[in-house]
Amino acid sequence: MAALTEFFSHLYTMTVVFFTLLLLEVAILIRSLTGGLSDSEKRLITTTQYLKFIEEKNPTIIYSTRSSSRVDLSSNECTVCLSELEEGEKVRKLKCKHTFHKDCLDRWLQQYWATCPLCRTKVLPDEVVANYHRLQNQVEYDGSDEEMIFLLSALHDNSLHRLF
Ligand SMILES: [Zn+2]
């Protein structure tokens, strides 16, 4: 009689494990089918799009000591890398008239808030920056699928352990 009870409890455990696995696998299937993107995620901005925004707002120009005005000559230094702007280098001139190396400024705008490193004038609309940073945080965090797979493998191990 005890053996029978044990058999039924074993059967019950197996059924629960089986349905849990089934549910999880269906959930993963649905996620992969829909591409895992909700509407709000579609509005998020990738690094490529972000850099395109920067380019649109502040086109890359070739630095020339001749084309820059007299006023600028006092500050022909990129304050991100603290080196002098050289003739022929790719630079961006912001609305606030501050000039930086293209690469230095792009890196700055990606890592920090999108403001001029010197005077903190906004370089990009808040919405663009917020959406970009939201995606970056998600990419860094993105452990959701791995957690699911870990859970699945743990369940698999557990059910195998019970069987043998
Ligand atoms: Zn620089």
Ligand SMILES: [Zn+2]
């Ligand atoms: Zn500035």
